[in-house]
Amino acid sequence: MDAIIWENNHLRLLDQTKLPGSIEYIDCDNYRIVAEAIKRLSVRGAPAIGAAAAYGLVVGAKQIEATNRKTFLEKLEAISGELGATRPTAVNLRWALERMMMRVSTAPEQDINELLGMMLEEAHSIYQEDVQSNRRMGEYGQELLGVGARILTHCNAGALATAGYGTALGVIRAAQEKGKQVSVFADETRPLLQGARLTSWEMVQEGIPVTLITDNMAGYLMAQKKIDCVIVGADRITANGDVANKIGTYGVAVLAKYHNIPFYVAAPLSTIDMCLSAGEEIPIEERNPQEVTHHGGQPMAPEGVQVWNPAFDVTPNSLVTAIITEMGVVYPAYVENLAKICGKNTK
Numbered sequence: 493m494d495a496i497i498w499e500n501n502h503l504r505l506l507d508q509t510k511l512p513g514s515i516e517y518i519d520c521d522n523y524r525i526v527a528e529a530i531k532r533l534s535v536r537g538a539p540a541i542g543a544a545a546a547y548g549l550v551v552g553a554k555q556i557e558a559t560n561r562k563t564f565l566e567k568l569e570a571i572s573g574e575l576g577a578t579r580p581t582a583v584n585l586r587w588a589l590e591r592m593m594m595r596v597s598t599a600p601e602q603d604i605n606e607l608l609g610m611m612l613e614e615a616h617s618i619y620q621e622d623v624q625s626n627r628r629m630g631e632y633g634q635e636l637l638g639v640g641a642r643i644l645t646h647c648n649a650g651a652l653a654t655a656g657y658g659t660a661l662g663v664i665r666a667a668q669e670k671g672k673q674v675s676v677f678a679d680e681t682r683p684l685l686q687g688a689r690l691t692s693w694e695m696v697q698e699g700i701p702v703t704l705i706t707d708n709m710a711g712y713l714m715a716q717k718k719i720d721c722v723i724v725g726a727d728r729i730t731a732n733g734d735v736a737n738k739i740g741t742y743g744v745a746v747l748a749k750y751h752n753i754p755f756y757v758a759a760p761l762s763t764i765d766m767c768l769s770a771g772e773e774i775p776i777e778e779r780n781p782q783e784v785t786h787h788g789g790q791p792m793a794p795e796g797v798q799v800w801n802p803a804f805d806v807t808p809n810s811l812v813t814a815i816i817t818e819m820g821v822v823y824p825a826y827v828e829n830l831a832k833i834c835g836k837n838t839k
């Protein structure tokens with residue numbers, strides 16, 4: 493199931509808030525619809541947000557009324573700013589928008605139609621390269637998994653969270669394609685249930701054995717020796733290997749360390765932010781309290797209760813066994829080893 497579709501010069505985004513109940517696409521003929529879809533998590537997952545924003549910028553560019561290149565670029569910069577402000581933690585959003593703006597602003601062409609064509613080409617490249625990166629991550633990552641491996645994952649780092657195939661779930665898919673007969677435990681991932689709604693849905697579709705658990709069951713599951721490794725995705729990885737990912741990931745990493753279970757992070761280079769040296773510098777998105785107090789429109793907590801709802805947490809590098817990228821598997825020491833694969837000035 494494609495989360496992002498560009499066809500007939502038109503952008504459609506799968507509304508992931510409706511899954512698994514129904515499959516509905518959002519028609520995006522205005523960049524503000526794309527911005528809203530990112531904000532409300534209709535499209536979500538770091539690489540998918542990046543690719544959707546790249547196409548969103550193309551949609552916005554088509555809306556611009558400008559007769560010269562200078563005005564066009566000024567208006568485009570403002571649209572990029574709006575799209576970029578939708579979610580603060582996943583660095584792929586900024587990465588994709590900066591790449592799009594760089595391509596168009598450094599091109600010598602004066603004709604706006606030519607610039608539009610160039611932008612669409614770049615958005616397609618971002619999309620296609622992400623699928624290829626996920627495939628390569630899958631190849632490298634599956635080597636870490638033995639036959640019959642039982643894998644715990646958190647949130648959704650699958651095809652839905654990317655341009656296709658997935659990061660953490662891509663590794664699992666690749667192992668399955670090699671005939672390794674792996675199985676998955678999916679944390680439900682409160683409050684928005686990406687694990688229950690999306691990961692278990694993707695695995696069921698794929699025919700990969702999956703068992704859904706609530707988040708508070710992971711420790712007992714590990715104590716029962718039913719998990720061989722943990723694999724999660726990432727929203728941003730800093731130069732020292734600290735990992736921001738869906739809230740609850742840090743707790744899973746601590747549990748894995750205690751139980752001597754490898755904790756792997758699968759993420760493309762577009763998720764690695766070499767501008768930040770450590771996890772405490774990552775902006776962590778705080779979301780609407782209603783996501784915690786309500787479910788399916790029904791209250792689950794007393795009215796007026798105080799709520800804290802950070803969407804992500806940071807797992808320190810000391811808990812990360814390895815980071816699986818499209819360039820290979822990176823082990824500690826992360827400062828040196830990430831710099832080697834990213835170069836100092838990736839972003």
Ligand SMILES: CSC[C@@H](O)[C@@H](O)C(=O)COP(=O)(O)O
Pocket residue numbers: 533536537538539582646647648649650653654658659660686724725726727737738739803
């Ligand atoms: C390949 S996606 C990795 C992460 O982006 C994923 O686990 C996650 O945290 C997504 O959060 P979300 O808030 O659903 O966008």
